Amino acid sequence: MRVIKIDKKDWESGVGKLSGDYSLYGPVKQGAFHNFAPLEKGQMPDLDYVNTRMSPKSVVYPQCETMFEYTLDENQPDHHVNKEIPKDYSPRAILGIRPCDVKAIDLVNINFDNPEYQDPWWVQRRAALTTVALACNNPCSTCFCTSAGTGPFDDSSADVLLADMGDYYLAKVMTEKGEALVGKAGFDQDGSAEAGAIDDAAKAAEAKITSKIETDKLGDKVTTELYDADFWEDVAFACINCGTCTYLCPTCWCFDIQDEVQGTDGCRMRNWDTCMSALFTKHGTGHNPRPNKTARVRQRFMHKLKYYVDKYENGIACVGCGRCVQQCPVNIDIRRVCDLMNRFEPGKECA
Amino acid sequence: MSEYAEKIRGIAKKLLDDGTVDMVIGFRKGTMPLINEPCFVKDAAKVDALIWDSSCGVNLANYLPKRKEKIGVVAKGCDSRNIVTHIVENQITREQLYIIGVPCTGMVDRRKVRLAVGKEILSVSEADGKITVTGDGYEEVLDKQEMLQDNCAICVHRNPVISDEVIADPVEEQTDVDRYADVKAVEAMAPEARWNHFEQLLDGCIRCYACRNACPLCYCPTCFVDESQPQWVGKSVDKTDTRTFHFLRAYHCAGRCTDCGACERACPVGIPVRQFTKKLEKDCKELFDWEAGMSLDVRPPLDTYRPEDPDEFIK
Amino acid sequence: MQNPYLPIPVRIDKATIETEDRNLKTFKFVYVNPEDEAKFQYKAGQFGELSVTGKGEIPIGIASSPTEKGYVMFTVNKVGLVSTALHNMKEGDIMGIRGPLGNWYPWERMEGKNIVIIGGGFAFTTLRSSIVMLLDPENRKKFGDIHVVYGARSPGMLLYRDELAEWEARDDINMHITVDGTDDPDWKYNVGFVPSITEEKAPKGDDDTFAIVCGPPIMIKFTQPVLDKLGYKHDHIIMSLENRMKCGIGMCGRCNIGKEFVCKDGPVFTLEELNSIPKEY
Numbered sequence: 001m002r003v004i005k006i007d008k009k010d011w012e013s014g015v016g017k018l019s020g021d022y023s024l025y026g027p028v029k030q031g032a033f034h035n036f037a038p039l040e041k042g043q044m045p046d047l048d049y050v051n052t053r054m055s056p057k058s059v060v061y062p063q064c065e066t067m068f069e070y071t072l073d074e075n076q077p078d079h080h081v082n083k084e085i086p087k088d089y090s091p092r093a094i095l096g097i098r099p100c101d102v103k104a105i106d107l108v109n110i111n112f113d114n115p116e117y118q119d120p121w122w123v124q125r126r127a128a129l130t131t132v133a134l135a136c137n138n139p140c141s142t143c144f145c146t147s148a149g150t151g152p153f154d155d156s157s158a159d160v161l162l163a164d165m166g167d168y169y170l171a172k173v174m175t176e177k178g179e180a181l182v183g184k185a186g187f188d189q190d191g192s193a194e195a196g197a198i199d200d201a202a203k204a205a206e207a208k209i210t211s212k213i214e215t216d217k218l219g220d221k222v223t224t225e226l227y228d229a230d231f232w233e234d235v236a237f238a239c240i241n242c243g244t245c246t247y248l249c250p251t252c253w254c255f256d257i258q259d260e261v262q263g264t265d266g267c268r269m270r271n272w273d274t275c276m277s278a279l280f281t282k283h284g285t286g287h288n289p290r291p292n293k294t295a296r297v298r299q300r301f302m303h304k305l306k307y308y309v310d311k312y313e314n315g316i317a318c319v320g321c322g323r324c325v326q327q328c329p330v331n332i333d334i335r336r337v338c339d340l341m342n343r344f345e346p347g348k349e350c351a
Numbered sequence: 352m353s354e355y356a357e358k359i360r361g362i363a364k365k366l367l368d369d370g371t372v373d374m375v376i377g378f379r380k381g382t383m384p385l386i387n388e389p390c391f392v393k394d395a396a397k398v399d400a401l402i403w404d405s406s407c408g409v410n411l412a413n414y415l416p417k418r419k420e421k422i423g424v425v426a427k428g429c430d431s432r433n434i435v436t437h438i439v440e441n442q443i444t445r446e447q448l449y450i451i452g453v454p455c456t457g458m459v460d461r462r463k464v465r466l467a468v469g470k471e472i473l474s475v476s477e478a479d480g481k482i483t484v485t486g487d488g489y490e491e492v493l494d495k496q497e498m499l500q501d502n503c504a505i506c507v508h509r510n511p512v513i514s515d516e517v518i519a520d521p522v523e524e525q526t527d528v529d530r531y532a533d534v535k536a537v538e539a540m541a542p543e544a545r546w547n548h549f550e551q552l553l554d555g556c557i558r559c560y561a562c563r564n565a566c567p568l569c570y571c572p573t574c575f576v577d578e579s580q581p582q583w584v585g586k587s588v589d590k591t592d593t594r595t596f597h598f599l600r601a602y603h604c605a606g607r608c609t610d611c612g613a614c615e616r617a618c619p620v621g622i623p624v625r626q627f628t629k630k631l632e633k634d635c636k637e638l639f640d641w642e643a644g645m646s647l648d649v650r651p652p653l654d655t656y657r658p659e660d661p662d663e664f665i666k
Numbered sequence: 667m668q669n670p671y672l673p674i675p676v677r678i679d680k681a682t683i684e685t686e687d688r689n690l691k692t693f694k695f696v697y698v699n700p701e702d703e704a705k706f707q708y709k710a711g712q713f714g715e716l717s718v719t720g721k722g723e724i725p726i727g728i729a730s731s732p733t734e735k736g737y738v739m740f741t742v743n744k745v746g747l748v749s750t751a752l753h754n755m756k757e758g759d760i761m762g763i764r765g766p767l768g769n770w771y772p773w774e775r776m777e778g779k780n781i782v783i784i785g786g787g788f789a790f791t792t793l794r795s796s797i798v799m800l801l802d803p804e805n806r807k808k809f810g811d812i813h814v815v816y817g818a819r820s821p822g823m824l825l826y827r828d829e830l831a832e833w834e835a836r837d838d839i840n841m842h843i844t845v846d847g848t849d850d851p852d853w854k855y856n857v858g859f860v861p862s863i864t865e866e867k868a869p870k871g872d873d874d875t876f877a878i879v880c881g882p883p884i885m886i887k888f889t890q891p892v893l894d895k896l897g898y899k900h901d902h903i904i905m906s907l908e909n910r911m912k913c914g915i916g917m918c919g920r921c922n923i924g925k926e927f928v929c930k931d932g933p934v935f936t937l938e939e940l941n942s943i944p945k946e947y
Contacts, residue, residue: 030555032466032621050471053620054557063557064587067671070719080719080760081675081698116930117915120667140471142383223924227944238389240413242561244619254919257671257912258586261720268671268719271587273918274559279577280920281910281946284724284746287883289909289923289946299922299946307925329565329617330409331381331388579747 001155003198004182005191006162006169012044014185015095021184022130023092025059027052036094045096047164050140051321055250056101057108059094060125063247064271067121067257073264082268087121093130093181099154099161100145100319102131104250106157107319110312111253130177133158135198137205142322144211144335149315152209153202163198170198213335214342215316218309225346226306227298235337236297238330243274245300245324245332251317254280275299301337355403355453358518359425362451366423367395372449375423376411377401384475384484385461389414401425405477408458408500410613412567416442424448427455429502429611431511432644433567436607439647442570452514454522456480457495457503458612462621464498502612502625505530512645531633533626549594555620556593558586562624563600565617568607575599601627606635606653609644670915673717673762674702676738681757684741686822690788691753692729692741695763706766708732709773710795711906711934714765715914716740721751725911725929728766729791731798733805738763741791741825767914768933771796771904776876780810782868784889786817786860786881790825792906793880797833806838810875813868817844817860817885821853842867861888864896871898878904890937900938907933907940907947923947 006014018024019041026045027034033053039045068082105126112122136143136152145151155161159178162169170191173182182188246252256273259266273280276296282288290296308317318334325333363375378387379400387406391414392398403425411424412433422443426434431452437443459482465472473486482493496504505528510521537545560576563569576584576596584599585592610632614624635641639652676695684690693716697703708714708728715723724746730739740763744753755761771792781800785793793816799805800812814833818824824843834841834855844856844863856863860881869875877898879889886905893903909921909928916930924943926932 032462064589072720078675080762082673082717082719082762084669084672111917111919114916117670117917118667119671119917120669123667141473223943227924234390237391237414238409240561240564240617242564242617243559244561244617247557247559248619253917255912255917256586257722257918259718259720259722260585260587266720268722269587270918271558273920275919277577283908283910284749295946302924302944303919303922307922311925325383327619329561329619331383331386333382336382580750582747 002173003191003195004171004173004187005189005194006171006187007189008167008169010187011169014187015044016042017185018093018181021091022181023088023090024095025056025092026095036097039095047096047134049096050136050138051098051143051323053323053327054248055104055321055323056094056097057104057250057253059092060105060129061108061122061253064269065121066267066269068268070266070268071264072261072266087124089124089128091128091130092125093132095132096134096162097131097158098321099133099135099152099158100143100148100150100321101250102133102157103150103154104319104321105129105131107251107314107317108253110314130160130181131158132160132162132178132181135161135163135202135205137164137201139205139209140322141211142325143209143320144213144322145320146206146209147212147215148318148320150319151202152205153198163201165194165197165201170194172198211320211322211335213320213338215305215309215338217342218305218316218338219313221306221341221344222346223302223306223310226341226344227302229341229344229346231340231344232294232298235301235332235340236294239276239293239297239332240330241276241278241293241296242329243276244327244329245334246274246276247272248323248327250321250323251304251319275303297332301334301341304334305338305341355518356401359401359403359451359453360398362516362518363392363398363401363423364395366449367392367398371421372423373420375401375425375451376414377425377451378403378407378409381406384472385459385464403453405457405459405482405495406461406475408612408616410565410567410611412437413565413613415448416567416570418443418447421447422449423451425451425453426511426514427453427458428506428508428510428512429455429609431513432508432609433611435513435644435647436609436651437567439651440607445647449516450511450514452511452517454511454517454519455503455506455509456522457499457506457509459495459498460500460616463500464493467493467498500612500616501623502610502615504528506610508609508642508645513647531629534630534633537626537630550590552622552626553590553593553597556588556597556622557620558588558593558596559619561617561619562614562622565613566604567611567613568604569600597624597627601631604628605631606639606641606651607643608632671764671913673715673723673764674705675699675760676763678755678757678759678761679737681755684825685788686820689744690741690825691744692739692825693752694730694737694739695761696737698760703736706738706763708738708766709770710799711770711792712766712768713792713914713933714738714740714763714767715911716742716748716752717762717764718748718751718755719761721748723764723912723914724748724752725767725908725914727792727795727906727933729794731795731802733799733802741788741794743788764914768929769931771878771906771934777808778810778874780812780869780875782813782815782864782875782877784815784860784864784868784877784879784881786885787819787823788825789880789882789906790816793878794826794829796878797839798829801833801836801839811840811869812838813840813842815842815844815860815864815867817846817856817858817863819846821845821848821850840867859888860885861892864889865892868892868896871896871902873899873902876902876904878906880906900941901936903937905935905937905940907935909947
């Protein structure tokens, strides 16, 4: 790791130099909120934002993606055979992604890249990705990253971490990918003398985070007891099973596979899916192991806060970005549920 | 507003104490400003959790279909009209319900407030038609009327149309509102412009179906978009499929929609979904002089046959 | 990079209606590219994703045995979109399979032991695979006594009837075929539900005896107390689960029960393992 200094007046020209080597993505204002989107040549990421409405996961994991193509025309050779299609794995960089969202990409990687199977699209797209994270000087009231295994200045997943110091950025260049990017941008002013300022800013930002969750006892709970806890009906009552939480979540990775045909041209595609939908688990026979919304809401929280914890022993499957808290149309709050789960004692009523 | 909450709690306690109902469905204080959480109370000792203010926008009628219990339900004007629709459509029986009517002065649009303030909101209070918003180092007072949800701003049925008990005197209904200004603007567009308008409107839809799920009318056991045999609509964010979903859903709500705003309130990407349903609401008003959910005794126009129907095709 | 989602093309070599209600059909597939056979090396108890272009994929237990070379066989119940499309396909048609997927019955742990196979209805497919594998002379000597309790609603609903008759005639396997009821005067096997036949015919449980149970939930529910009564320890009761699946490789997230994915960590679990996870199957 090394620290460099980037004067803000040099930022735009540096970013401009990257566009030949990378497809760039960054936060852009879309109506009333920000989202990550491809940056046109000359377009700058709008770094004056707190958090985007949608998470940036679509940059590595699009909501809809064609897996294979095939023809149903029996006059064609190889009819009815699924075929791989060329995909763009040229270098891409996300500028201004938040540390929690970069952390989320690492977290999801555990699902898509494991010793037994590698999801080729995820793995190759992630390999092509360089992340330039923007540390949060002013986290918002729904950010609980510091108790979700990351933080406003977390540099553990990003290739480069930018700290906004007013007139300039201090950048921690964390990886070789990060070195390559700052090299291409021409950012090379040594900032090591000011490295301490980043730590100070980090401490100040962390101190601003008032929202915390308790997770220390989740691993010790007996799964079946937590599953049968009396609070689930109350937790799930307001839920309308819309799946907003899952679509916005940077760590929700579940997907559906669908075949679509037009004429004799067909494709197999995958789309983000949601455990909030009854169809998610409904058997062909009509039997549904998660037949009601309480079961589905419980699944979402149990997955993030218990099953994942037990399976990977790597913390919780949540980075505390607060999107689900902000956008849930009925105010179901993962922070409250997490605390309920962490405090759960069999036989004792939970408040 | 706190006297409303007191009144609701008192009624809830009485209903649970004397066994009139098994549960009361209302709101409890949200964990965030400007949004409260629908909840149920089954224990009379816990009625203090129930609250009421201008952040109780979620339509509680959505929580009634197929329930078996006897239920006390808190209902503002639009909720009560959706309850009527549920009863008429056999989703719940009148006998199961004790309707606690709440005269409503409109619900605040949390996104409008956030946009108006432009800063993070940490707490909100309201009194005398004003909303006081406070955050890190600031306090701002807003006019509630200007912060209302779009549907509330043009609502002409703020008082419950059906109830067993009303918690306050009726509020004055709005009379000087143009309920269909936005629809008329779209109607006035040339076809191509209108098409583009709808295209733009739906741009960004993530097919989460929050609008559908928040809607009290969308209680079909299997929605047409979820049906696989046959599959009517593709499941990706393809434009045609997305449009098909929104248009068909709107048509399915024709003559049933009360313009409660649940769909728009739920949409995580801010699509003004009401533009579709509103047009059909207007058509029903003009063609049948019909407004949904006003009476238990009249069938909705689209499930009624009248010999004097002016259209030839139906005869 | 190996793409785990890409099906291997196969040709339907033979399709046989198995049951009198015509809802179960056995498909024998041959590899379009013969070299693909080497990629599809499986063990009894594993499953594959059957892929029908334009429709989708369904996870189905492999009914052929690893000892049967040159083809792979699946018996498919007609219930949904893909299985219905598959039933309508004809011999010679091209489709795809993906796999083998999931774990298998713990043959390594069961070596030298007695095995009781308990199956009901159309969940007999991977059990057929197991029996054929066990009866292969090379394998048969590695295991102790073999009992099979297999039941269906009626004689016409039993799968693999010719093979059942062959096994019935052998002396190295104890077959206990049963039906819920029949008006066939020539029916020469048992009448009664699987749990009660199990209670009558299955050997007592001990350290050297394993039970493999595969069948509809109702059968499993009533067989379990019988096995308890017979003294089977829960880590000696082996079960195979079904859940809705898409990817089959533990990535799409829908088939989990607790922290386990039925597709990747299962579908085979011991009852002891299942006791500690939610019953979401």
